[in-house]
Amino acid sequence: MKLLEDRIREDGQVLGAEVLKVDNFLNHQIDPDLMMALGEEFHRQFKDQKITKILTVESSGIAPALAAGMAFHVPVVFARKHKSLTLKDDLYTAEVYSFTKKTANQIAIAQKFLSANDKCLIIDDFLANGQAVEGLIDIIEQANATLEGVGIVIEKSFQKGRKLLDERHIKTVSLARIKAFNNGQVEFEEEA
Amino acid sequence: MKLLEDRIREDGQVLGAEVLKVDNFLNHQIDPDLMMALGEEFHRQFKDQKITKILTVESSGIAPALAAGMAFHVPVVFARKHKSLTLKDDLYTAEVYSFTKKTANQIAIAQKFLSANDKCLIIDDFLANGQAVEGLIDIIEQANATLEGVGIVIEKSFQKGRKLLDERHIKTVSLARIKAFNNGQVEFEEEA
Structure with missing residues (x-):
């Protein structure tokens, strides 16, 4: 999605070989007009799937998920993160490992x-190693619900998350796909 | 706001004398169409204030704040919660005590x-004891920015948050104002 790639080039900050900081429009400060455009693009890509529910994980997933929910007019559910849970009777839970923070959360x-x-x-x-998405898929399976697809704002294609989803034949749409960071510059995958 | 009061009557769950659970449309599952309507109402109430930035706290504040941001077309910034912070050089921080969880967060x-x-x-x-809002006001003051107002989805008027804001002459608009919970029923304040 050109609008998003342009914004990443303009406002994204590459830190080292693997980290892209986009806290000025996506995950600390949020650009609402951009979110709205992303939500509409997710709708365009998945409108034939008869989606009934959008799932994400707090906190950074909430903004793009809500924007998508506005385009689909279906409820958005965000999973809560916990260090650990004792009372689980009325909850579906999954373990999510964060490679960035080197900690496991439920x-x-x-x-x-x-x-x-x-x-x-x-x-x-973000889609990097795919841990958060795998956790949500686990929860969807526990509920015997159907996974229709995965929509990602920014994919780091050089990490393993995308490959894992492709191997399971899950329809995955990433609005920006990053092939590599070269000398602080973002190199995007060619559009298919 | 009648739309919201009706929704609280229909889907809200009163727990004891002080707790209202609205996790089916506001803070776990989110109704995007309702959020959009709340955002437009906040815009109607504050459109003369020339707002340049909307502030909230993760996670439950993000959805109504983003919806407001879409109506104002200004950036939304959500404060991150931490147990404690060591590195603070480039951050404004404030202490927020949660009466519900009985813990302090930064x-x-x-x-x-x-x-x-x-x-x-x-x-x-939510506006209950006003701790989160006070923390954000503290941060606004540290930045020498101007506070133009406070917009709340659900106010529990019987707790002290609203009083604290009124005493400081801060324009506060709560879209639903709860006077009391009586035998599991929600009693709203009369509209001014």
Whole structure:
């Protein structure tokens, strides 16, 4: 998506070989007009899937997921992150390992918000190693709901998350796909 | 706001004398169409204030704040919550005590996202004892920015947050104002 790639080139900050900081429009300060455009693009890409629910993980996933929810007019559920949970009776939970922070968290969604009739679209801000998305897929499976696809704002294609999803034949749409960082510059994948 | 009061009556769950659970449309599962309507109402109430920035706290504040940002077409910044922070050089921080969880957290906003020229609108999902809002006001003062107002989705008027803001002559607009919970029923304040 050219609008997003241009914004990443303009405002993104490359830190080392693997980190892109986009805290001025995506995950600390948020550009609402850009979010709206991203949400509409997710809708364009997944509108034939009859999505009934959008899932994401707090906090950075909430903005793009809500924007998508506005385009689909379906509820958005964000999984809560916890260090650990004792009471689990009415929750679906999954373990998510963060390579960035080198810690494991549990994510949880109340069971009442996910049913076997749901056709789910997962939305997240970043796809790197795919741990958060895998956790949400685990939860969708626990609920016997259907995963219709995964929509990502920024994918770092050189990390393993995209490959894992492709191997499982999951429809994955990333609005910006980063091939590599070269000398502080972002190199995008060619559009298919 | 009648739309919101009706939704609280229909889907809200009163727990004891002080707690209202609205996790089916506001702070776990989110109704995007309702958020859009709330955002437009905040814009209607504060459109003469020439707002340049909307501030909130993760995670539950993000959805109504983003919806407001879409109506104002200005950036939304959400403060991050931390247990404690060591590196603080480029952050504004404030201490926020949670009466619900009985723990203190620090909230932080990167200094680069708030300047003396900013006219800020604080948006949050709940106003109870006002601790989160006070923390954001503290940060606005550190940045020498201007606080133009506070927009709240649900106010529990019987707790002290609203009184604290009124005493400081801060323009505060709560879209639903709860006077009391009586036998599991929500009693709203009369509209002014």
